Amino acid sequence: MIKHFAIVAALTLCANSAYAQIAGLDAPAKQAYVVYAAEPQVVPAGKPGTLELHFRVVQGFHVNSHTPKSELLIPTTLTLQPAGGVKAGALQFPAGKPYSFSYDPSEKLDVYAGDFTVKLPVVAAAGEHALDASLRYQACDNAACYPPRNLPVKVLFTAK
Amino acid sequence: MRKVFLLLAMAAGIALVAWSGWQNWHQSRRAAQAQQAKRVDLIPDASSSATDPSEAESPLRGKPAPAFTLIDLSGKKVSLSDFKGHPLVLNFWGTYCAPCKLEMPWLEEFSKKYASTGLEVVGVTYDSEVGAKTITQNTEKLGVTYPILLSDPTIEKAYLSDSEVLPMSFYVDKAGTVIEVTAGLGAKDELEARVKEAIAAGDQ
Numbered sequence: 001m002i003k004h005f006a007i008v009a010a011l012t013l014c015a016n017s018a019y020a021q022i023a024g025l026d027a028p029a030k031q032a033y034v035v036y037a038a039e040p041q042v043v044p045a046g047k048p049g050t051l052e053l054h055f056r057v058v059q060g061f062h063v064n065s066h067t068p069k070s071e072l073l074i075p076t077t078l079t080l081q082p083a084g085g086v087k088a089g090a091l092q093f094p095a096g097k098p099y100s101f102s103y104d105p106s107e108k109l110d111v112y113a114g115d116f117t118v119k120l121p122v123v124a125a126a127g128e129h130a131l132d133a134s135l136r137y138q139a140c141d142n143a144a145c146y147p148p149r150n151l152p153v154k155v156l157f158t159a160k
Numbered sequence: 161m162r163k164v165f166l167l168l169a170m171a172a173g174i175a176l177v178a179w180s181g182w183q184n185w186h187q188s189r190r191a192a193q194a195q196q197a198k199r200v201d202l203i204p205d206a207s208s209s210a211t212d213p214s215e216a217e218s219p220l221r222g223k224p225a226p227a228f229t230l231i232d233l234s235g236k237k238v239s240l241s242d243f244k245g246h247p248l249v250l251n252f253w254g255t256y257c258a259p260c261k262l263e264m265p266w267l268e269e270f271s272k273k274y275a276s277t278g279l280e281v282v283g284v285t286y287d288s289e290v291g292a293k294t295i296t297q298n299t300e301k302l303g304v305t306y307p308i309l310l311s312d313p314t315i316e317k318a319y320l321s322d323s324e325v326l327p328m329s330f331y332v333d334k335a336g337t338v339i340e341v342t343a344g345l346g347a348k349d350e351l352e353a354r355v356k357e358a359i360a361a362g363d364q
Contacts, residue, residue, distance in 0.1 A: 072298055074256045103345055104262050138256050143344035144325045145257035147287070 033061045033139035033146065036153045045126035045159040048089075053078070053118040053155060055135065062111040063137040065096025069110050074138040074148050078118055081132040085159075088131070089121030101142065124159035131155040216328065216343035219321065225250070225332045226318035230284065230309040233292045233299075238282075238309055240336075246278045247358040248332040252311070252320065254286040255298050259345035260327040264302045266348050270355050271306045277359045278334070281306040284315065286326055331355070333362030 035056050043049025057063055064073045078091055094117060096110035118135075133155060138148040220226070225248070229239040251267055253260035264283065271281040285295050288310035299308055319330060323343070331340040331354050339361050340354050 072255055101259055101262060109258060143259055147324050
């Protein structure tokens with residue numbers, strides 16, 4: 001698991017620096033605050049199964065959970081592209097953890113920090129599948145916030 | 161005998177090279193450590209408690225504040241020149257930014273407390289694409305009455321130079337010079353100290 005994240009993080013860094021070189025100084029690479037660990041998964045063919053999408057918030061940051069306590073905050077969401085042979089159920093997001101800024105301990109936010117897993121129930125026809133998805137999140141550290149980002153995700157799995 | 165002398169000389173030479181190499185490494189390490197100590201982390205570590213806002217590295221510090229013309233929530237044009245001769249706090253914030261919303265009521269308080277000095281506080285909404293209605297919902301909830309402007313790429317390029325950190329504040333004195341730039345939320349009394357500096361500066 002850790003290895004997966006390390007690979008993803010290394011690839012992200014490489015991609016970022018390659019992007020920075022191409023784009024030059026005008027468009028510095030956008031830092032990613034969440035990484036996705038792609039792990040090949042297996043579900044039973046033609047029967048209900050559950051895919052687990054493992055994410056990690058980069059250390060030192062947090063993102064709003066799927067259900068932040070204020071309607072004015074941007075929740076973490078996942079949009080899924082339809083794919084042939086796969087019937088996707090409702091996404092299941094984990095509960096967030098309380099977080100407050102030290103300058104105002106009274107206001108509690110609901111956030112993900114460290115690892116979090118989104119579950120996706122599926123019924124898939126036998127064979128290899130690839131689902132395209134996008135995780136939208138908005139990150140902060142303990143003093144500042146960063147604009148919302150979209151993280152492209154490819155979920156690879158086999159139904160057999 | 162000569163051989164022994166030669167060997168000794170060689171050993172001494174090697175020792176000298178090794179020693180100077182070590183000295184060099186030691187010195188550069190010390191320099192790196194000193195550099196490290198001076199470094200201000202914009203992104204504090206999760207385990208540390210909240211730090212004071214970094215005095216952000218900004219090419220604008222000590223320079224005249226770049227001119228801008230933006231629209232406010234009612235669609236009226238507002239320019240930097242409208243605040244000529246006034247100390248000004250230009251605060252970039254976003255509706256998604258919780259720490260911004262912690263300091264905005266403080267800015268509101270100081271805008272009233274120091275109104276007699278001519279202090280002006282202006283908020284610039286970074287995520288202006290959410291629309292005036294959502295922005296007003298936020299500012300009303302926060303009790304903010306100072307002018308709120310909608311950001312555009314021109315002011316972002318001039319002031320933020322591609323940084324996306326919020327909140328970000330620019331303290332401008334009466335003479336129109338940027339005297340301080342901060343990124344991130346800090347303590348309320350430190351914010352007030354910077355406001356006072358902006359009021360006191362640029363008198364001559």
